[in-house]
Amino acid sequence: MNRTLYDKLVDAHKVCDLPDGDMLIYVDFHIMNEYTSPQAFSGLDAKRLGVWRPEAHLAVVDHVNATRSREPHDAASKLLIDNLEENCTKHGIAFYGLGDRRQGIEHVVVPEQGLVAPGMLIACGDSHTTTYGAFGALGFGIGTSEVEHVLATQTLRYKRMKTMRVTVEGDTAPGVTAKDIIMKVVQVVGAGGANGYAVEFAGSAIRGLDMAGRMTVCNMAVELGARAALIAADEITEAALKGHPHSGQFEFKGESWVSDPEAVFDEEFTISGADIEPLITWGTSPDQSVPITANVPSALDYVSPKAKAALERSLQYMGLTEGQSAQSIKIDTAFIGSCTNSRIEDLREAAKILEGRQVAEGVKAIVVPGSAMTRIKAEAEGLRGIFETAGFEWRPEAGCSMCLAMNDDIAMDGERVASSTNRNFEGRQGRGARTHLMSPAMVAAAAVSGHLADVRDFK
Amino acid sequence: MKDKQMTKTIKGIAAPLPLTNVDTDVIMPKRFLITITREGLADGTFADLRFDNVGQQRPEFILNNAPWTQATILVVGDNFGCGSSREHAVWGMRQLEIDACIGTGFAGIFYDNARKNGLALPVVSPETRDALLQFASNTSGAEISIDLDSRTITAGEISVPFEMDDATRTSLIRGRDDTLDSLEHAGAIRDFEAGLDGRMRVSVIK
Structure with missing residues (x-):
């Protein structure tokens, strides 16, 4: 046999072919949040349709809620949160709202509840749904019209993607994390380099990652344009399926959820694990990154006038000088959170740097655990004390918070943030806000240094 | 819900927007997303x-x-529509009366959202895109025409083919509602579910 893992997943979920080349695929599990679903429910109402299979959906509040306290910070966000709960009650859909111990960022909550398993197809109105590829499941983000479509039919109209394999071979050096691996991949393949592709990650550096690391890699694969990211299921995956509230409920047999040895991919990239250093982004696209030991690019590094113009625009927005050293970039804020890096493993890595150290004067430092369960676990392990002693603000509630600033955690015009998140777009963390992406340990290193810093200098 | 009108040709003044990687945060900043309706997004776009x-x-x-x-067509940089899945970006562009974006390639979720809302995204080569950028910049008030039937873009002397998959093209021309269309396959969906042996059906409510 010579099928890729991606093709096996698509084949296993195909309901029927449609005219003109699309197919209907079956969605095993669908997740919703409060900001991309309201218009889907009102679409159902307008068409007088019901929900096809209510028990196959889960709604979680995460994008707009405050994390300083359980109370919504304003009337508009309360409206979105209440609207989701009303829609779920009306249609009999499970809802994890504020104050629920299962609440948190959707892509943190689903694995910790045991609601993902190899071979599943999972859709969600959020681009970072690629996260579930870490389990050998096909996960991808959809728009609100498609949310309506899944609610009404339990299927999606789908076109098979081309396939790409990114192999990261060889051990990475100490201090290099899953975040650095995926930031390196984004740098090499480019921000739109995988548009139209489903990407499988392979190689010893990927297989060597724990599930949290694999989720970080698949999560940010959308930043290279991948509509799906996959890692073959193995014994690490199997072990991670056990011990959660819904563990054992799903068993997807009939296939081994790996690519066949003879499978051919439409595109291949190979990266040496040994060549990856801790990275930081300097610009306004996730592929604009350099090693922490290097300098911000200068016009001399580019040939085309278009590239020089793009550099100039990014540097101007970011308030940087061409050629300045990465470690000379002073920060105002350090943020640890998001569906990319707010799991217990991420908090432990950051805490190792913070133990016995202090956040630099003038730096505001915030940590938002990815879920209520993550927070409770972290508090039981004593991590909260380490963060708070170092000068971090430990948020009592979970959510996306300053990753996309849809709640009241909004960076100010010109505010420079070292951030464990996934996007450094213009305005992402607030109008005029300047985001530098990096691993959670690197955010901790920057917080105590007052400027971007090399995590390898912290013993 | 009624079917929309058949659209075969999109014609209008085109504006050049050559920035690369224009993401959906830039198309529709988050402060406009705190809403439960699709309306009122033109100002946010x-x-x-x-x-x-x-x-x-x-x-x-x-x-x-x-x-x-007065532009109703944009000629855009590479990887337009990347980032967040927010369909609000497409709703806002439609409310700003944008009917089409011509580019070299679009992010996947944005592409699918566009189709659902009658926003055409013809894909052309980098050379053609650059020629159209030039045309849109230099030619005051001249129109570009996008013929979905023959998959051709016409702009003054320029007449070039574009790429668009068949399903998207049909959907744009017919303006049908995908949800209602797909429900015509309810029997096939039930058959598929009946055959889900060896896999337990997901239930969150347990």
């Missing part, structure tokens, strides 16, 4: 490019300048 911090129009932004204030 490209808000930080169109307006400064005190709400004044930025004179340097193309859509603030005649004749491009």
